Amino acid sequence: MPILTLEGPIITDYSIKQKLVAKLTDVLCEMLPHIRREAFVVIIHENPAENIGSGGECISERVKK
Numbered sequence: 434m435p436i437l438t439l440e441g442p443i444i445t446d447y448s449i450k451q452k453l454v455a456k457l458t459d460v461l462c463e464m465l466p467h468i469r470r471e472a473f474v475v476i477i478h479e480n481p482a483e484n485i486g487s488g489g490e491c492i493s494e495r496v497k498k
Contacts, residue, residue, distance in 0.1 A: 434472050434473070434474055435461065435465065435468060435472065435473055435474070436473075436474045436475075436476060437457055437461060437473065437474070437475050437476070438475075438476045438478060439453070439457070439475065439476070439477050439478065440478045440480060441477070441478070441479065441480065442479065442480065442481075442482070443479040443480070443481055444477070444479060450477060453475075453477065454475045454477070457475050458470060458473050458475060461473045481493075482496060
């Protein structure tokens with residue numbers, strides 16, 4: 434069972450999560466046609482801005498500037 438993990442921001446709209454899972458699964462099926470669609474697992478890890486750093490500072494601080 435192939436697992437795709439997506440790390441990103443918090444997504445509050447459930448319909449967007451559904452679309453993401455569907456489209457990512459579509460791409461996986463296109464690239465790996467020998468694997469059944471039902472075998473793919475997509476995991477969305479949502480990360481608040483205060484838990485992500487880039488360039489030596491938290492993203493939450495960068496947004497404040």
